Amino acid sequence: MRIGLAGTGRIGAFHAATLAGLDPVDSIVVYDLLPGVARATADAVGGSVAPSIEALLAADLDGFVITTGTHTHGELIRAGLAAGIPTFCEKPVAGDVTSSIELAEVAADTDVPVHIGFQRRFDAGYQRLREAVQGGELGWIHTVRAATHDQSPPPAAYIPTSGGLFRDCSVHDFDILRFVTGREVVSVYGVGANKGEPFFTEGGDVDTAAAVLTLDDGTLASVTATRYNGAGHDVRMEVHGSAGAMAVGLDDSYALTSAEPGVQFPPGPRHWSFMERFLPAYQRELAAFVDVAAGRIPSPCTVSDGLQAARVAEACTLSRERGRPVELSEIPGPP
Numbered sequence: 001m002r003i004g005l006a007g008t009g010r011i012g013a014f015h016a017a018t019l020a021g022l023d024p025v026d027s028i029v030v031y032d033l034l035p036g037v038a039r040a041t042a043d044a045v046g047g048s049v050a051p052s053i054e055a056l057l058a059a060d061l062d063g064f065v066i067t068t069g070t071h072t073h074g075e076l077i078r079a080g081l082a083a084g085i086p087t088f089c090e091k092p093v094a095g096d097v098t099s100s101i102e103l104a105e106v107a108a109d110t111d112v113p114v115h116i117g118f119q120r121r122f123d124a125g126y127q128r129l130r131e132a133v134q135g136g137e138l139g140w141i142h143t144v145r146a147a148t149h150d151q152s153p154p155p156a157a158y159i160p161t162s163g164g165l166f167r168d169c170s171v172h173d174f175d176i177l178r179f180v181t182g183r184e185v186v187s188v189y190g191v192g193a194n195k196g197e198p199f200f201t202e203g204g205d206v207d208t209a210a211a212v213l214t215l216d217d218g219t220l221a222s223v224t225a226t227r228y229n230g231a232g233h234d235v236r237m238e239v240h241g242s243a244g245a246m247a248v249g250l251d252d253s254y255a256l257t258s259a260e261p262g263v264q265f266p267p268g269p270r271h272w273s274f275m276e277r278f279l280p281a282y283q284r285e286l287a288a289f290v291d292v293a294a295g296r297i298p299s300p301c302t303v304s305d306g307l308q309a310a311r312v313a314e315a316c317t318l319s320r321e322r323g324r325p326v327e328l329s330e331i332p333g334p335p
């Protein structure tokens, strides 16, 4: 199969390497606005460089992978669909909810599949948690705690185009919360703070945020995110129910030490980045996209799924900005 990839930055170069290692993929063509960056990735994976996005889409592709900045996702998903090429796009679907709604409508009007990149859906821990929750092993669920704590911030230039901490980072928690519980969020209260670099405030963002969510069955969830977690990259989800409790991320590399005397857990080393923490999940995710592109399976994470996560992120952002709770019904989109 021949896969085209647009955007060879942090995650694009990483995905190109993963794709190159998949058996069905025998050829990779890349394009980036920065030709030198595209060339470096092409050389690293034995691929070629397209001189423009038009040339990339005309390169007889079996699948199109979008790993450009968030603000370009909408336009490139549309281009992939217009060319009739099965398309994978990194989260989030688009920079704002209005564009995400428009894209969901465009995607619903075509048979060409779109797969949105929420890799946690392919993580063995989250899959086991989902099975336990939806199979009733934990009884009825009362509380969920989710965290996405990056060890260190991305480059300053990334922040103004990221959409903000809830849309960029917590959106993973919002998606996996739906995936694990099978429930929808109905209301949120979000707050944020910046004790780190001033470029967050200058870009209209925060470096740390928290939200309390109520799900449609009355379950309460808390979600926290930060760009400054010196202890390591910490992605976790705890689900507590009437009959049991289970956690994702409570492994030997857990980025937390115990204050209790004599407790040595965890032995370490700590996770340090999303790429290392979720390597097997990214590999399974892109292998699944190859299956989507070959017509073997439907998209495991549709534009509509991406839209629902985007609506929760939008509600949390609005809540933080206005200083009040926000009902999901206030955010445009399907109920």
Ligand SMILES: NC(=O)c1ccc[n+]([C@@H]2O[C@H](COP(=O)([O-])OP(=O)(O)OC[C@H]3O[C@@H](n4cnc5c(N)ncnc54)[C@H](O)[C@@H]3O)[C@@H](O)[C@H]2O)c1
Pocket (backbone or CB within 6 Å): 006, 007, 008, 009, 010, 011, 012, 031, 032, 033, 034, 037, 053, 067, 068, 069, 070, 072, 090, 091, 092, 117, 118, 119, 158, 168, 274
């Ligand atoms: N799933 C995950 O865990 C995960 C992790 C990191 C990033 N992401 C997402 O991936 C996307 C990219 O993030 P990143 O950290 O790699 O950003 P980045 O800034 O490192 O890379 C983006 C690249 O896209 C290129 N680019 C921008 N516009 C383009 C266009 N129109 N055509 C071609 N190339 C273009 C830039 O030159 C740059 O090389 C973001 O939307 C981000 O939310 C997802």
